[in-house]
Amino acid sequence: MNFEQIHADFRPKVQRYLARMVGEHEAEDLTQEVFVKIHRALPAFRGDSQLSTWIYRIAANAALDRLRAPSFQRIMQDEVADASGQDAAEDDTLNPAIGEQSPSPEQQVCDSERYECYRAFIAELPPNYRAIVALSELEELAAHEIAEILGLSVDVVKIRLHRGRL
Numbered sequence: 001m002n003f004e005q006i007h008a009d010f011r012p013k014v015q016r017y018l019a020r021m022v023g024e025h026e027a028e029d030l031t032q033e034v035f036v037k038i039h040r041a042l043p044a045f046r047g048d049s050q051l052s053t054w055i056y057r058i059a060a061n062a063a064l065d066r067l068r069a070p071s072f073q074r075i076m077q078d079e080v081a082d083a084s085g086q087d088a089a090e091d092d093t094l095n096p097a098i099g100e101q102s103p104s105p106e107q108q109v110c111d112s113e114r115y116e117c118y119r120a121f122i123a124e125l126p127p128n129y130r131a132i133v134a135l136s137e138l139e140e141l142a143a144h145e146i147a148e149i150l151g152l153s154v155d156v157v158k159i160r161l162h163r164g165r166l
Helices: 003-022 024-044 051-068 070-081 086-093 105-123 127-138 143-150 154-165
Strands: none
Touching: 003 024, 003 051, 003 105, 003 127, 024 051, 051 127, 051 143, 105 127, 127 143, 127 154, 143 154
């Protein structure tokens, strides 16, 4: 397996997932940390699962570790307390479109508002629900894939997904 190709194929997906888990401000650094871990562990990858599942598992574990860190929790509490609409203005530069064609200004506004809504919703969830909802709703992974990534049973994933959506 060629690390450069893996990096090129999965970096945007991993960074998008991490941004939804820990926020845009943390996603870049955490993405780099994830790919350092992938690079180091790649020779030991046995192929017992799909490469994408293995990569998402590393990313999910990194995100959950970051979410549990006391320093990160203090930062998040400060951001929630200081929320004044500034984050929405920063996210206007995001291009959520997939493909080469840029969306219209109206579509960009709708996409930005939808992203903010998802981000706010997911940020309020406990970490164990947050990972499952983000993987399901934002990354569009199936319950069995999420179960494999997080090392849970499919039934636990379905229960937490249901509770997280509630």
